[in-house]
Structure formats: C-alpha cells, structure tokens
Amino acid sequence: MSTAMTSGGGHHHHSVHPSDLEVLDSLTNVPSTSTGHVNGVLNERRPSRRPLDTLQALRRPPIDPIVLAASLSSGPHVTRHHFLHSFGPKTESKQMTRSQRAQKRREEEEEEEARQRASSSRLGTRPRAGSYANCDADDDIGERARRANEISQSILEELGEAQTYQSKQMPRSERLKKEKEAQEARERQKVGAMNPATEEGKAVSKKIDKLKQQEARPKAVRLASQQLDDELLQRKSVIEAKQNQQAQVQQQLAINRQSTPITETVPATPAFSSIVRPPPLTIRCYARTRIPTPHGEIFCHLYRNNRDQKEHLALVIDPAQNAADDRYANAPGQFIRSKTLDEVWGPTETEMERIVRGAYVGRLGPTNQQASKQGMLTSDAAAAANVEPPLVRIHSECYTGETIGSQRCDCGEQLDEAIRLIHADARPAKGVVVYLRQEGRGIGLLDKLMAYNLQDMGHDTVAANILLGHLADARKYDIAAEILRDLGVGSCRLLTNNPDKMEALEAEGISVNKRVAMVPRIWRMHAPPRRKLKNSQSKKSSRRKARKSKGLDSSIVSQFDGGSTHATGTTDEDGDGEDYDDEDDSFSDSSRDSYLEHHQRRAGATMIGASLTRGPELEKYLRTKVEKMGHLLDVPAEQVQSALEQSQPESGPAKERKHRPRQRDTTDSSIGKFDTSDGDTAGTDDEPLMDAAELQEYITSQSQSHEEEGGEEILINEQKEKY
C-alpha cells in the first residue's frame, strides 16, 4: 500500500494507486459507485461488482456520533472506520527510521564476522564446510567437552582400561519372545485354575479340597495359582515391613522407658503393638435403646472395643425389663443387662446423661426416667437365679442377605428366625443375638462380592474364599464372648448349626450347654414331624391353630400395643399342651409350627421381598455348609434329588412335575408363592394356591405317609446329643 494512509497529522497525498482504493474499499465497506474517476483518471478496474441494494444490506450500521465522541474522549483512537487515524493527542512512533534500522543491521553483521574470525584463529583449524564441527565452531562448551574427552581417554589409556564395551543383554527380539512365552504360560495357568470345567481347574479344586482337609490352608493358597502366590508374597512383605517398623518402635519405647520414670498408663489406642502382641481385649457398651420388631421388642446395645474399629451389636430380648411398672427393676439378677452400660462413667456424669445412653430401668417414658444402678447384674447373680441359660445366637453381618434380600444365603432369614425363636422360647422370653460386623465370614463385603463372581464361575463358597487368598472362614468370636460376659451370660443354649462356632465360644470361656439348630425354613416345609401327632385330637388342634393364625399374627400386634407384652406368636393359647408339653421337644414343635406363622407375618418386615429364602443358589450354599464345613444339618432328600437333576439339566428326560404345595397369604401375596424343590419360578396365578389350613393338612399328610414308609427323621435338635 502506498502512503495514501499514513499515520500522523501530515497528509501527503501522492498519486493514488487503484489497488490502494480497492483495499480502502474493502476496509471501509464504502459502496463502490460503478466505475469512477480518481484524481481525474478513469478507473476502469473498479467495476460495480455488487448491486447497491445488496451492499446497503451488507453494510454495518452507520457510526453513531455519540459513540464516536465517547471513543475520542477516552481511549486510544482506533475505530473500525478510522483505522490508524488519530483524532486525539498525537502519538510518536518509537520505531527507528528505515535507514537507521539498516545502519544498525550492518553494524551487527560486521561485529558477527569479527567474532567468527577471532574464534577460528583460536582453534587453529578451520572447520570443514558441512562438518558437525561447524555447529559449535565458536562454542566454548563444545570446545571444553572435546578437551575433557581427550583427557579422560588419555587417562584410560594410561590405566590400560580403554576397552570397548560389550553388552551382555540378549537381543531385543529374543527378549520379547521370551517375555511373550512367559506371559502365555501365566495366562494358561490362571485360566485353567479359575475355570473348574477344565482339567487343570478340576485338579486345582481337588487340590484345594485336599489341602484344606489337611488344614494346610495357607499352603493351599500358594499352590492354587501363581497369581495368588504373588499377591500373598506381596502381603507378606508388607507385614514384614510393618513388623520391622514395629520392632523399631518397641526398641525406642524400651529406651524411653529406661530413661523416664515408669507411670502405669495404658495407651488408649496402641497403634503397632496390636500386630505383635495385642493388648487385652476390652469392650464397652456405649448405648442401649428399645426397638420394636415384628416379633416383639428388643434392646439394641452398641459396643465398641480396642481390637477393631467396628461397632458390634447385642440385641437383647428380655421384654420383662420393659414393664411399665418397676416390678422387675427391683429384681436384679433377673435381667440381661450390660455391666459397662450400667457403670457410672465418671464423677461428673449426670443421671440424665446415663438415661440418654440407655442406663435406665423399666419402660422409658415422659414420666418414667429412672437411671439404673451400677452392677445391677453380675454373672454370679445370673447363675444364682438358677434358670435355664438363655438362648443365644452369634450372628455375622451379611449386607446382601439381610438388607437387599439376597437369595444366595439364608442369613436374613436366620436373623429373623433367631429373634423370633428367642421371643417364642420361654416365659418370660430371654436371650441375646450378638450381631458381629464380620461381613462375609470375616473377609469383608468387597471380597464377598468377588467371591460371588467366582461362585458364578462354578466354585463353591469355600473354594471361592481360598482362591481369593482367605481362609474358608476368617471369623473370630473373642469379642462375642466378651459381649456375652458383659451381659452376664456365662453359659447359653446356642442357636447354630456350626460346630466351629460352638468350639470357638467354649474356647473363649462361654459354656454352651445345648445346641439349638437353625433349620432353613424352606427345608422345614418338607420335614416330617419329630414324633407322631398324639391322636386325632392333635390333627384337629393343628387345624384350629391354622385357622387362628389366619388372623393378624399376635407378634405383629405386640409392636403396636405399647410393647408391654412379649411376643406371643407361638403361645399355646388353646392349652392343648402340644407346643410346650415337653422341654426337649419344645423347640422342634415350635420350629415346625413357625413355618405357618412366618407365612402369616407380613412379608418384608425384616427382609426384602419375602421372609423365606429359597432357590438353587441357596440350596448349593446350604449343601456346601453341610458337606464342606461340617454344619450339623441333614439335607432333605428332595434337595439331594434336585441337586442331581441340576447336574444333568437338559440332557435327561423331561422332568416329571411334582406335586408342590403352594400357598398364598391372605394379607400379602408376595410371601404366598413358593417353589419347594428346584428353584423354578413360582407357579403362575392360574394354579390353585393353598390356604394356611390346607397347607397344614398337606404337611401332616406328607409327614404321616413319610412315617409309614419308615422315613428317616430329620428335624432340629437331632444332632444335639453330640453335644
């Protein structure tokens, strides 16, 4: 562009070139007016390219004089229509003139040349054109590096060590090949070990079982797969590192102890010593409160301890403590109460503070707020009371079974059943469910969920645990025992099928006087009665009971009636003595009848979906417990048959449809439907469903025919002679 538009005030209008006008036009959008004259010259090259109306339409809005004035009065003066023109104070360009700039460049070039000449003379040799030396010919660093290299070379020569380096590494192609082979071998081993369908998988499963029997569990883990082995080693090294760290801390502590006078203080939370030598276990009940349940009221106790960070619970069923009057409050020794809760926690603790944490007697209310006294119950007092030891269940947490109604296990059902059985046990009912936060048999929820995936791949619960690097059962019962002691329960009748649990509890100093079995509800449906019904009168009475139980179950009512009565779900109200006529049989009878009663309860009150767990996965789970973990239960013949059928699913002849009892509850259909044998989905609505009375008749007829066939008795308490 020529000087037609220079900055500054001086306007030197030389001849205007047509291209300048074109640029000006494009910058300012001034509509071109057909061909025209510029400085008297006919501008042939500026035809009117666009019609005027289009240009008008494209044109940006005209300059607003107010905006222009504002712009002039404030900032640097560049507007889109006055590009580089200044209407404001004159600004001086700080740029040198062109000639000055040329002069400066020349001077710089001369200086450069002089420098180059000087450096090449210093080197003595001129670098060859095109050689790398050219790159740093005038570079001091390059020069110094070369010289250092020469010096070090000469030193090495003097020492006679100037040898050529020879790599001992394999060629890369070979290394890659070897790595690939090793990786493939590992994969094969892993896949084989994880898939029970393969020969390798079968061998691994077999090995695991065998080793487990030999009690060589950690070793079995190492053999199970290379991958798990690596993981174990890693864990081991972490533990070793911790132990080392701990040893150092112990040493330091020993030194400190020598140098400082000993004061008998026990650290509240020993961080490291718990790995080496755990401090004596201490527990404390921090709170107790009343919870109404479908079976009656319970007192929920929350415990903390110095062993783990979990809050374990004790559900105490002792409704007598809840009486509106203080009849029972004055009879210490009759209650299941926590010693640590009733303790006074310090000289400043107020009565109200004690009551708020649950250390009260009688039924708490707006008018009854009586704090408990320290030492209301001791184990001695309980023993002195000379009553049958309370029913106790040590229950392990199971989120899936108890909260989202998983049908993979019977944990939800067991928790529900334990509370029900304790409520139904004696008059007044008394017992404890110790609820331990040992999810997944102590392996935690995360690993339990992974174990389920291994189970879906064909492993059972025991093998899945082992493949994940755990013991088949990683639970401990020391905290449970301590909680029971705190509650004054030194001996008990234990609700369990698990012999290990009984042994563990005994080892922890709680005497197990009797085992009371937990029979899965679904199995109980098929079980014949333990003894023949006494006479035809009994049959009538059971029908009468079934009719009675069609109404709202009294255990449900008990939570609405103020809770002053305990659950009466299995009370022998008609007085025929059938339920409680014989102490030994009381449980078997009440358990058998409980099947009907639990169907009369509202479904989902304590478990999602149903109060009955069923299905092929549950059957497998139960069978594994019996067959591999030694649980004391007899698998009903029908379950064995169903397992056999499952093992040859499609291949065999079409299954004969068995007659299965079906029932629909009158109040809630969700518990009414069930399938007893093979876990097929429950029958369709068009199939007739039994009502409670029909069902009871069905069970009775089944059991009678079973007895006629000389069938084996399979019911709870069967194995208890063993203990």
Ligand SMILES: Nc1nc2c(ncn2[C@@H]2O[C@H](COP(=O)(O)OP(=O)(O)OP(=O)(O)O)[C@@H](O)[C@H]2O)c(=O)[nH]1
């Ligand atoms: N690792 C693992 N744990 C499971 C599985 N299914 C249930 N559990 C856990 O098992 C615990 C219950 O243990 P069980 O073996 O069912 O019963 P038990 O308490 O030993 O025996 P009983 O006293 O007779 O009931 C709960 O903590 C559940 O979370 C499973 O497939 N794998």
